[in-house]
Amino acid sequence: MVNLKTNKRLKTLIEKAKSGIDALYTTEISKFEEHTLEKKGDSFAYSISFEGGSEHLKYNVIINAIGAIGKIKEHIRDIEQNGDVETFINKSKELSLIMDLWNIDKHGYPLKQPRTQHYPIIDSIRSGLSGYREGGIIKYGNDEDNLATAKNMAIKISFNIVDKNTGKVLSDGDALLKSALEQIQDYISTK
Secondary structure, eight states, X not given: OOOGGGOHHHHHHHHHHHHHHHTTEESOGGGTOEEEEEEETTEXXXXXXXXXXXXXXXXXXXXXXXXXXXXXXXXXXXXXOSSHHHHHHHTOHHHHHHHHHHHHHHHOSSOSSXXXXXXXXXXXXXXXXXXXXXXXXXXXXXXXXXXXXXXXEEEEEEEEEEETTTOOEEEEHHHHHHHHHHHHHHHHHTO
16 A cells, blocks of 8 residues: 655645745746836826736646646555545535535536535735735835835735625635645645
8 A cells, every 4th residue: 555645746746836825926026017107297196006917727727736736636546446535525514615616617617516515716806005914014216216125025816716696705715725635635635
């Protein structure tokens, strides 16, 4: 019997999942920044938004994180060949949502056998400025050439998981990913 705790491929998949979740934060602020500069005589008004960036880029970052967790489950299932991981996942709201989202992305809707009683979709994708380490600051200058600088700041991609049929919010996306990964790691630690 293979020990899941020491399986090198599984460790690699876990690191990929962590990286996928970490990718929800990016220090490449310029990809998401949108500026507006209005001049009136000697003064100006400067506004900045962090909602820029392609919707497809944001979606791909999210679905890659979901898929990375799904691949961990697939690898465990292939190793164990006894269905224990499937039973474990079916008992978890978070892992069941992740697997349904991943399967919808792979196979489309409707799912033949959804794990949840919902049709979960990724919704309300947005991005915003976030301090990702202690001391995160953004400074605004007083002239056109030095409008803003950021230190220890990142753009965070946020999203909700919503039931397509009812519109009900099922989970915050970031919390869902972190909880699902933690749960699958807990499962591995018991094997």
